[in-house]
Amino acid sequence: MTFTTVLYHEIREENDFNPEHPSPIDVKQDYDDILPSPLFVTLEQFEEQMDYLKENNFHTLTLHEIKEFYMNQASLPERSILLTFDDCFQSIKEYAYPILKKYGFHAVSFVVTGWLHDYAKAFNPKKSVCLSKQDLKAMEDVFEYANHTDAFHQRKNESTSHMMEATDEAFAKDLALCNEYVPVKDVFAYPFGLFTDRNVSLLKQMGFHLAFTCENGKNNAHTDPLLLKRNVIPYFLTIEQFKQIVN
Known part of the structure; x- marks a missing residue:
């Protein structure tokens, strides 16, 4: 029994999206970065992908179902898929x-959590603007929210994040700060998909049951639940390639 996890970051209408121009982020934390073009999909692509899942009777998983699968050997419905969105941007x-x-x-x-603005901002397709807690509250009938750090989602370079260089004490404190807000307190996603063995060990010590990477592939009962695979869905993916990922 397997399940696929897909990862989205940003969505734009086709006429608002130029892959030649990466998108600057707008977050509460004092941190500047850009979101590269492959982390976008167009609205038209996203609609086509979701329509395919609906027409072919895919079951969209909850985190509870995945925890039951790994902790209690529960079965998953046929054609199970987990839809994930990182960073809580306006789109x-x-x-x-x-x-x-x-x-x-x-x-x-x-x-x-350190990126969430104090108030809702008007939608701005020219930037990758983070949402507010008020915005997230309004979507609780569709989304559940889990830990992606409080202030450690910062890149040092292409292969190193701030989280990877932090002490265990600092990382544990950051996780606890994020968990003060997110309802799901035992599930994590590694910022940028980057991590060390020490990061994984600390998550286990702190009682996290699931953690998601950005490594492509499917998950099964033998996959380490703290090293779960996620398939990034980029803007240049065709619908046929999407079908290959989810089937």
């Missing part, structure tokens, strides 16, 4: 939420 509320709700789909958003 998940503007575009993803209405489509997911229309189809009765469930999804997970991994929250960087």
Whole structure:
């Protein structure tokens, strides 16, 4: 028995998206970065992908179902898929939420709590703007929220994140700060998909049951639940390639 996890970051209408121009982020934390083009999909692509899942009777998993699968050997429904969205940018509320709700789909958003703005901002397709807690509250009928750090979602270079260089004490404190807000307190997603063995060990010590990487592939009963695979869905993916990933 296997399940596939897919990962989205940002969605744009086709006429608002230029793959030649990476998107600057707008977050509460004092941190500047850009979101590269492969982490976007167009609204048209996203609708086509969700329509395919609906027409072919895919079951969108909850985190509870996955925990039961690993902890209690529970069965998963046929054609199970986990939909995940990292970082809580505005487009998940503007575009993803209405489509997911229309189809009765469930999804997970991994929250960087230090990035959440204090108030809702007007949608700005020119930047990758983070949502507010008020925004997330309004989507609880579709999304569940889990830990993506509080202040450690910062890149040092292409292969190293701030989290990887932090002491265990600092990482544990950061996880606890994020868990003060997110309802799902035992599930984590590694920022940028980067981590060390020490990070994994600390998650286990702190009682985390699931953690998601950005490594492509399917998950089965033998996959380490703290090293779960997720398939990033980039803008250049064709619908046929999407079908290959989820089937």
